[in-house]
Amino acid sequence: MQTQHFRELVAQAMNTLWSHKFRSFLTVLGVVIGTATTIAVSSIVSGMEQSFKEQIEQFGTNTAFISRFRGGPRFSDLTEEERKRKPLTYEDALAVSQLPSVEASSPVLRPNSLPPVVKYRDNQIQTSNVRGVWSAYARTRDVALDTGRFFTDTEDEHKIPVCVIGWQVKEKLFSGYDPIGKEIAIGSKMFTIIGTLTQSKQGFGGGPSNDNIIYIPYNLMHTMYPGQEDHFIVVAAASGKLEAMIDQVTELLRRRRNVTVDQPDSFAVNTASGMIESFGSVLNMVALVIVPITSVALLVGGIGVMNIMLVSVTERTKEIGIRRAIGARKFDIVTQFLLEAMALTGLGGIVGIGFGFLVSFILKAVKFPSAIPMVWVGIGFAVSVSIGLIFGMYPAIKAARLDPIEALRYE
Numbered sequence: 395m396q397t398q399h400f401r402e403l404v405a406q407a408m409n410t411l412w413s414h415k416f417r418s419f420l421t422v423l424g425v426v427i428g429t430a431t432t433i434a435v436s437s438i439v440s441g442m443e444q445s446f447k448e449q450i451e452q453f454g455t456n457t458a459f460i461s462r463f464r465g466g467p468r469f470s471d472l473t474e475e476e477r478k479r480k481p482l483t484y485e486d487a488l489a490v491s492q493l494p495s496v497e498a499s500s501p502v503l504r505p506n507s508l509p510p511v512v513k514y515r516d517n518q519i520q521t522s523n524v525r526g527v528w529s530a531y532a533r534t535r536d537v538a539l540d541t542g543r544f545f546t547d548t549e550d551e552h553k554i555p556v557c558v559i560g561w562q563v564k565e566k567l568f569s570g571y572d573p574i575g576k577e578i579a580i581g582s583k584m585f586t587i588i589g590t591l592t593q594s595k596q597g598f599g600g601g602p603s604n605d606n607i608i609y610i611p612y613n614l615m616h617t618m619y620p621g622q623e624d625h626f627i628v629v630a631a632a633s634g635k636l637e638a639m640i641d642q643v644t645e646l647l648r649r650r651r652n653v654t655v656d657q658p659d660s661f662a663v664n665t666a667s668g669m670i671e672s673f674g675s676v677l678n679m680v681a682l683v684i685v686p687i688t689s690v691a692l693l694v695g696g697i698g699v700m701n702i703m704l705v706s707v708t709e710r711t712k713e714i715g716i717r718r719a720i721g722a723r724k725f726d727i728v729t730q731f732l733l734e735a736m737a738l739t740g741l742g743g744i745v746g747i748g749f750g751f752l753v754s755f756i757l758k759a760v761k762f763p764s765a766i767p768m769v770w771v772g773i774g775f776a777v778s779v780s781i782g783l784i785f786g787m788y789p790a791i792k793a794a795r796l797d798p799i800e801a802l803r804y805e
Contacts, residue, residue, distance in 0.1 A: 421702045422742030424695025425781055428688050429743045429774045433750020435684045436770040439677045441754075441763035456636050457535050459664045460490070460627040460643065479660045480651060481624035484616075489646060490627055491530075495639035499629040500531035503615045506622035510581035512608065514567040521563070523607040524580060526615020527628075534630040542574045542589030550611035558589035562605035583618065585610060636665065692777065695742065696785035703735055703789035711796060718798035727794040735786025736779050743778025747771055 462479055487501035503526035512519050531537070532544040537558075545556050557580070564573050573587045594604045616622075631639035640663055647653075651660050707714070714727060750766065757764035 421698045422695055422738055422745075424691050424693075424698055425739050425742035425778050426695075426746040426749065428691035428695060429746025429778050430749035430753070431684065431688045431691060432774045432777075433747055433766060433770060434753040435681060435688070437750065437754040437764045437766040438757065438762075439681050440767050440770075441757070441765040443677055444765055445763035456631045456633070457666065458629050458631070458636070458640055458643065460629065460647070461662050461664070462624060463662060475658075475660075482627060482647075482661060483623060483625060486647065486650060487625060487627045489650060490629055490643055493639065493642045493646065495632055495635040495642055497630045497632040498530045498533035499627065500528040500534055501612060502527055502531070502626040502628060503612060503619065503622055504626075505619055506624070507619070511579075512563065512567070513579040514573075514576065517567045517569075519563065519566050521606050521608065523560075524615075525607060525609050526612040526619075527609055528612050531609065531628060534628045538592040540590045540592040541572070542587070544589055544609070545611055550613055553611060553614040553617060555583060555585045555614060556588045556611065557585040558591065558609040559587055560591045560605045560607040561593040563608060564590050580608065580610070581618065640665070692781055695739065696781045699735055699739055699782060700785040700789060702738075703731060703786050704792070706734070707731070707789050707793045707796075710793075712802065714793055714796050715798050715800070715802035718796075719802060724794035728790045731790035731793050732783060732786050735790070736782035739782030739785075740775070740779045743775045746778065747774055750774070 460482060462482055463476055484501055487499065490496065491499040505524055509520050510524055512521060512524075529545055529547050529550055537544065539558075540561070542558070544558055545554070548554075549556055557578070559567075559573065559578075567573070567578065568576070573590060576587050577584050578587060579585075591604070591607070629639065629643065643663055644659065647661055648659060653660050717727065750771075754764045754766050
């Protein structure tokens with residue numbers, strides 16, 4: 395087909411659609427909804443995955459987290475075997491720290507009662523994110539200090555009441571003032587602030603929990619909460635030894651916890667890459683649930699396109715007869731109607747992509763992670779055009795098969 399002839403067909407198709415603007419919009423409403431949903435869902439999935447990845451990688455790519463339960467304790471979701479698991483102890487943390495592939499490690503102790511109230515003068519907050527750790531904790535992950543320093547082994551050993559606070563704690567208690575050297579009350583005990591953390595990267599719907607954290611020496615924490623024996627353990631591998639460290643930690647803890655060969659691990663060892671992969675799998679499952687809904691909207695849109703194109707064939711029967719009489723081929727008629735259908739759904743796809751970008755913009759405005767992968771923009775447009783091609787085929791062939799003489803007689 396000559397380029398000039400093709401341009402004429404395209405122009406004619408666009409003129410036909412423009413002369414029935416409202417009908418054309420209603421026809422492709424399903425395509426608009428389906429494409430907009432595809433773009434919006436892909437932006438949410440991509441944004442959440444990217445945000446989660448950034449947050450997890452802040453903990454260090456060579457770091458592993460050892461806990462009693464995988465994914466943290468959710469007692470209602472636990473199996474009978476998990477409920478009976480022994481806590482991870484301080485002695486377990488000591489044993490792990492002696493492994494040859496471990497560069498640094500620390501137990502993490504949390505309050506086993508109601509979250510303590512943290513006060514500075516008339517300002518106060520209540521946070522469950524008070525953590526008792528060794529000084530080596532700062533080397534197990536990316537603890538980014540904004541001001542001051544982390545506490546030392548000596549301060550931990552002698553139970554010196556010092557602490558390092560997160561960015562959100564600083565903002566709520568000190569409203570922009572320098573907190574270094576100030577004393578805050580954690581529960582009934584006074585602590586001197588010796589360091590503050592930088593603001594973490596944005597998390598889901600607001601600041602991530604690390605901004606709301608307070609680190610105190612482990613031994614002092616254990617004195618404050620002597621009944622708490624369930625620990626987390628954070629370990630950092632020596633360079634290039636992450637896999638070896640995981641194997642050594644697993645073998646050590648299985649032996650210490652008397653796990654037999656035929657039994658599964660009675661603990662969980664998580665890495666940043668493993669958590670990112672697991673979270674990505676969950677998001678992919680969510681996306682797969684949305685796909686059928688999107689497909690139904692696109693199917694409805696396609697049926698609407700086919701219906702309106704059949705109506706168009708009936709309305710333009712005489713026009714088709716005239717074109718055939720002056721030399722138009724069946725191929726030309728098919729091409730014209732297919733171009734109209736594809737232009738119709740293509741424009742619907744563009745409108746849907748625009749709505750998808752608008753949804754993404756609104757989500758970002760309310761601090762929800764959202765990022766539109768451009769590959770999905772291309773996929774959304776290609777699918778919308780394909781809907782026109784597929785569902786416009788039957789009306790186009792029907793128009794091309796009209797008998798020219800009968801078509802000319804049609805009123």
